[in-house]
Structure formats: C-alpha cells, structure tokens
Amino acid sequence: MTGPAHLGGHAKKHKVTIVGSGNWGSTISKIIAENTRLNKDVFEEQVQMWVYEEDVAIPASSKHFKGDDTPQKLTSIINSCHENVKYLPGITLPSNIVANPSLVDAVRDSTILVFNLPHQFIGKVCDQIRGQILPFARGISCIKGVNVSDDGVSLFSEWIGDGLDIYVGALSGANIANEIAAEKWSETTIAYDPPAMDSRAPSPRSGSPQPLFTVTEVPDSVHRDARGRTSKTKLTGVPPEYPPLDHDCFRALFHRPYFHVQMVSDVAGVSLGGALKNIVALAAGFVDGRGWGDNAKAAIMRIGLMEMVRFGKEFFGETVQSATFTESSAGVADLITSCSGGRNFRCAKKAVEKGITVDQVEQEDLNGQKLQGTTTAYEVNSFLKARGLEKDYPLFTAVNDILRGTRKVDDIPELVAAVDDE
C-alpha cells in the first residue's frame, strides 16, 4: 500500500515517535513501523519508540533466552531481539523500530508524536519535552479515558496539546492489544480535527477537496480559528515542505489489513467513549453476576450507550456527534468488547457472584489498584451531582450508588425505568 498521491513528492518526510512502550504502545509501534516501511515517500522509515528504561531478564520461555538470566536494559533487548520481552512477549517487532531510553532524544525533530502510556505519566512527560519538540508537530493520543473533576471534563488529548502547545487528536476503539499484536482483525477510530487556521489559504499541494486539516499559516488571532472555535494553544502551521498532516496521512500511518481505521473529527466523542464505557461495563457485570442473562445485559448496554450519547451532547454539544457513540469502533464496538470480557466487567461480575464489594475485588485481585470504571463512575457522579443532573443519568448514578453501597443491583430495573419513548 502506498499513500494517496498528494502525500508524496514533498521535500521532507514525517518523522514519527511513539511515546510509550507497554503492551498497547508496543502494538501501535509495530503497526506504525510496518506502515512507514510501506510509505517511504511520506514517512521516515525508522520510528522512535520511547522506552522507560528498566533492567529485564529475558524469560526462559522466550526464543531469545540463551541460558543467561542476567538482567539487561530493556531498550537493548528490544533493539537486538526486536521483541518487547516484558510487555509484548512472543511478538516480533519490525526492525525499523528504535527503542530509545531518552524521551527528549526520541521526540527530537519528530512531526508526529503518538502518545501511548498510562495517563498518570502525561504531566511528567509534557514537562520533560515541552520546548524540546518541533513547534509544528502534531500528536495522537492512544490513551483511553478523560479527566473528570467537579469543575469539568477535559480530554487527555487536550491536556497533552495544551502542555506542549501542539494539536493532539485521539485514537480509540475495540482494541485489545494482544489480539491486534497477533494480527487478528479489528477496527479503530481516529479523531483528528485541528483548527482550520487559515481556511482561505489551503496548501496548494493538498489533493483533498476540503483541506480543513492542512495548516499552513499562523493566524493573526491564535485563539480563534477560521471555523470560530477557540483554543488555549497557539498552533504553528506545518511547513509546506512536508506532506499535509491530514486524514489521509494518518490513515496511511495507522491503517493495516488487520487494523482498519475510520477517520472522524469528533475528538471529544472518541475520548468520552473510551472512558464512559467502563461505567457501563461495571453495570453489565453487575446484572450478569446476578444471573439475569443476556436480555438484561443487552438492556444495560443499550441504556448505557444512550447515557454516553446524552453526556457527550450535554457537555460537548458543539462538536460531539451521536454517531461517534452509536456507530464507531470507539463507541458501540468498544462498549461491546468491554462488556464481553473486560476487566471492569469481570470484577463487577465477580463481586456480585461472591457477595462482596467491587472494592474488595480490587483489593484481592488487583493488589488494591483501582479499576478505571470505579474511578470514572465516582468522578462522573461527583461532576453530575455538582450540577444537579444525577437523575438524568440513572444508570451512571446507579453504578455509583451500588459501588458506594447505598443501592443494590436489584434496584437497577426500577432506577432506569424512566420512559424513553420517542
């Protein structure tokens, strides 16, 4: 596969860095490295992968084990064996991935930064590389979740973008990393919609009929784009010697025969889908654990999906599309996967089956680590309560109340019984 014609023939190529190298980060690096190899006219073949350095012994089960269990640098193992033996064992990575222990060195001169690390590290990473990256770089966040506080909801992509003064989109979908690493077919959704900084002067090189995403000039007013949207970030245009950083470009970077990419513009919807589905997965686990069967589980998923749409519309009404929730991989498909066998679902189900609290399951099975769903359920509830809106989200509220022990699973049907006819 080669990229669309308008991407080629530029003086410069895009350099790509993946910030993060866990299970999902390594999988995304594999995909990207396969694509930079196939699209050498658009991307530099070699891709940088920032690896948080640690000493790792190659496990005896690995084909790279040579009878020596002395710990070695993880970056050295990846660069010599082309396998992340700790976080993605058994998968051969393309040899054009360069594992780099220096974050600042890894991101230097890259035009595309792909963030794929636990959200707790976002702040620290931004502090380290702020001012060390190209000012016109663009990012994609593969980190699921959103930041919810009583004050508001903010997206990880916004957090990174504001931290680095660059535009950052989001990738999310029904994407269990190990299945994708094994090249089992799946889909994903990438939302990318940078401010149209100068819609009157699209790049003459762009073959796109509506080059909304080709940013070539810095506007006079940096806080309001040509479509009237405001941004905290002063964006710098991508110089015209690079191929345009548009939907075609990101598709060429992420799409594989086993990893189908759907490009959209709704960053908020894509990000919210990946966060709110965890609340619904807890509810699905509750009713499944109660033995209510497939009808009830499907009902929970349907009601949860409707509350996800409502939440998006209510708090991101300007940009959110219902279809992102009801039609995209980042919406309904990710919800289905999470309610099938995801960790939130399994822990909630186990809690009900054993007659213990989810908190106890977290203590016993996760060493006290909190599930994403429980944290999100509490945060969203606190946010809704601060606005007097708990009643409008009966399922989200029920999950919070069941987690806190003030409601029972048996109350769910009554709690969600609000009429939702046309």
Next chain:
Amino acid sequence: MTGPAHLGGHAKKHKVTIVGSGNWGSTISKIIAENTRLNKDVFEEQVQMWVYEEDVAIPASSKHFKGDDTPQKLTSIINSCHENVKYLPGITLPSNIVANPSLVDAVRDSTILVFNLPHQFIGKVCDQIRGQILPFARGISCIKGVNVSDDGVSLFSEWIGDGLDIYVGALSGANIANEIAAEKWSETTIAYDPPAMDSRAPSPRSGSPQPLFTVTEVPDSVHRDARGRTSKTKLTGVPPEYPPLDHDCFRALFHRPYFHVQMVSDVAGVSLGGALKNIVALAAGFVDGRGWGDNAKAAIMRIGLMEMVRFGKEFFGETVQSATFTESSAGVADLITSCSGGRNFRCAKKAVEKGITVDQVEQEDLNGQKLQGTTTAYEVNSFLKARGLEKDYPLFTAVNDILRGTRKVDDIPELVAAVDDE
C-alpha cells in the same frame, strides 16, 4: 400500576386475545394477563390465548404429574394447571388466561389481537379469522422477521394487517422468552403508528397532547391518511366508548417491572431489526469460530449495525429512523443478544470450528431445519442483487457468499474494508 387517567372511565373495555401459545406466546400471555388484572378499568381481566390443540402427557418432572401419563388436551392442562407444560414448563401462568382451542372463538369481540406464532402460520390464521373479528380491532405482531423476495420487502405486521383489514404494529427486542418468563429483567420495543385517519378531530377523551393514534372516524379517502401515508387497508376507527388505543394503552398492556417497554412509531425499523440481525449473528459466529477474538466480533457487529441502518434507510426511507437500529432494544440490544449466544451465532461458529458448512450444521444439529439467518441472508442477497446493490452491503454479501462457499471467512476483513469515514 394503573393506566394513565385518560384510559379509564369509558363505557367499554378492551378485550385481548393472544394468537399463539408457544414458548414466546405463553410468555407474552403471562405478561398481558398480569397487566389486565392490574388495569381492570381499561381491559377485560380475562384474556384469551389461542392454543393449537394437541394431546400432551404431563411429564413426570412436572409438579402437576399425578402418576398418570395418559395424554390430555393441552388446553385442558393449561386451564386446570395454569401451566403450558409442553412449551413453557415450570412457569405458573396467571389464572385469568383462558386457553382456547378455537381460533375463531378466541378472537371474537377482541379489540386487541396479539400475534405470536411461527410466521409459516400467518396466512392460514388470517384466512380463518378474516371477517370474524371486530372491524376496528388493532393488532401487535410479536413475530420476528420480514418477508423478502426479489420484488420487495414486506413486514409480517403488514401481511397480517392486510390479511385482516386492520392496523397491526410490531413488538421486538432483546427478548429470550425463558428469561422473561422467569421474570429476569429485560426491555422491548413496541412500534405502533396507525394512520392518523382524522387528525382534525382527535378524541376529546384522550389525555395525550398529540393524539395521533386515536382513530375516531373513518376518513373519506381510505387509502391516504391525514399524514399523507397510503395504506392498502381500509381502516375502521375505534369507537369512542373504548379507551383510546394509543401508546399509553399498549404500554399499560405490555410494560412490567421486569419487562420495560419503549414505545416508538417506526414499525419497519423494529421489524427489520429482528430480521437483519440474524445475518450479522452468522458473521459474528464466523469470526468467533475463526478465533479472532472480541475485537473482531465487535467490529462485525458495528459494521452489521451500519448495514442494517443503511438497508432500512434505503428501502423504508420515508418512515425508518436510524435510532431504531442504533438505540432501541429491537435494534442494537437484540443484535448484541443474538451475537452473544443465539442459534445463528452458535451454528455459524460451530461450522467454522469444525471446518464444515452451515448447511451441514443445519442437517446434523437441526434435523435439516433452516436457520432464520441463512434464509434471510439468501433472500436479502437475492433482493440486493436484483437491484445491483450487493457492493453497498459488503457484510451481508460476504455472509451470503461464505454460506454458498464462494468466499472464505478469511476474506471478510478485505471485503468490508470500504472506507466509512465521515
């Protein structure tokens, strides 16, 4: 629960007949009989259930078994034991259900007819009761599926309605009968939208702000209603001495604490959902049998849902709502249930796992009985092919081609790879 105020206080009450007494028919009869007991001001308490008479021996496992295995009339067993020992064993039916072996007698004087029987019997049943029912009766079809031929797609509700010269709506959802009979919580969708025969003269008794569904007069032009829709059926208005047959009335008849009803107007969408999901369930079984995991299964369901929406919009564009597919129990929820453990899913999965055809699974496991999904897949494909539209429905087409042996499961990702960006 009592019905909304405007339903009460009429000179006459609605009499209800359930036509059919299988697993699902008996379950729906239980629901209805519970509700007629609670809403005696609107409905006659006693409900008629037409039972195809047969001689049945009470099984030794039944609590009604008294050491005698002489076959008895099924209607007698139901009326004395209040249990359909053959089709819904173990569930006590309300004593206000009257099992009636005479179809004509069962439907006599009923204002509400609920059809819940295998679709093969629709024609014969209509022939028997045509002219024997109240001319202003209204029906609800609980029969899943649609009639697809090269000529077109028609709904079972329309078939019954045209056969009896009455208006018939549709009930469908994520409704596994045994779970509902056990009073495990679920949801359903009822679509009811009779022609607004005289929108200028709504029933003064109706408390509804927009009594579109209250039909009080026979219009001059019987083939075009006040909303401009045409109908083959000459409808007769419900006399004003009855409570209006509107959404509130049907909710009062079907809604239970364990069976939540969502009322909509989109009869075509509700009916199509129950038919087309079986094609998608086959595809989900194919990829699951291939071992592709939860990502792939969720992708299939997402793509399938999109093709269901497209099909509805393309062929029932006047009335179909996308939301019926993406937001209702008859759409996304029923699809989820069918792709979790439904028969089409299981048989398709087994075929791929064993390396045999679905046809062979039908022969071996179903005594040659055809799955609904295979029949629908062939019919829909033939319908699309006749219009040159196979390419617009790559998943539906792939399922047909895999069933016919001209494509393989491994081809699915490539076949459905058409870009569906915004």
